[in-house]
Amino acid sequence: DNEFSNSITELRRIVNTVITFTDVDECIDSMTNIKDEKILMIISHELDENIVPIVHDFTQINAIYIFSKNKSQDKEWTQQLPKVKDIFSSISSIGHVLKQDSQNCDQDSVSISIVSTKTGKLNENLDQLDPTFMYTQILKEILLTINFNQQHIEDFTNYYRENFVDNAIQLNNIEQFERNYANYSPIW
Known part of the structure; x- marks a missing residue:
């Protein structure tokens, strides 16, 4: 539908790769094949209790955002999971947090080494x-x-x-x- 298409376009302005899944098993299989990248995952309310406990401890998962119209219903169980950032009622509200988190992921993946040349023992x-x-x-x-x-x-x-x-x-x-x-x- 048009709203979904607009949401995907909005997310692609923030991150390079947006992959959508309707099948939980297919999603999990895809994530286990990703080794050297960080995943910022958006889950719809209908799937959150099924998939979040499974994927929460995956090392490649950096953050989980839950998209739900009923924020209060889900709030309690997600507070015990540190990778769950929050429950959002709109894609634009997820977008603001996602942008910041994706920039943090990029900065975290940059390796910096400093070597002093003043010691003469280089x-x-x-x-x-x-x-x-x-x-x-x-x-x-x-x-x-x-x-x-x-x-x-x-x-x-x-x-x-x-x-x-x-x-x-x-x-x-x-x-x-x-x-x-x-x-x-x-x-x-």
């Missing part, structure tokens, strides 16, 4: 550095020295167009990237 301690830091340095050097030609850009944008075929916002971002890429450095 070279002798390189073998003790965090591997993530070393891989980040290697990736940075590669990105700074690589020269992408037009075919690389086309391959890249075609790949993402296929993955975001239903997401107008991301398709617009891809178009902007394709038009403007040559005008900017890939690393700022």
Whole structure:
């Protein structure tokens, strides 16, 4: 229906991937296959008591939002589950919290390593550095020295167009990237 379609569009403005399920088992199977991403899950009131106790302890679940017209009816049992953020009566109210939580997920997944060069002992301690830091340095050097030609850009944008075929916002971002890429450095 139109209201559902508008809700999905509104959510896609906040997060890149929105997957809907009507079958609890299919939803659980899909979540167990996701390993390296955080899931922000919206559950309708009709399914909340069936699925929340099952998925609450999944490590990939970062937050659960319950969409219900009758907020007071569900409030009591959800208070004992820390991943359940709240019960919301509108998609727009979920959207505000979802936006903040998705930004927090993005910030939490960024790894930062700091190495002091003032000690003079940098070279002798390189073998003790965090591997993530070393891989980040290697990736940075590669990105700074690589020269992408037009075919690389086309391959890249075609790949993402296929993955975001239903997401107008991301398709617009891809178009902007394709038009403007040559005008900017890939690393700022």
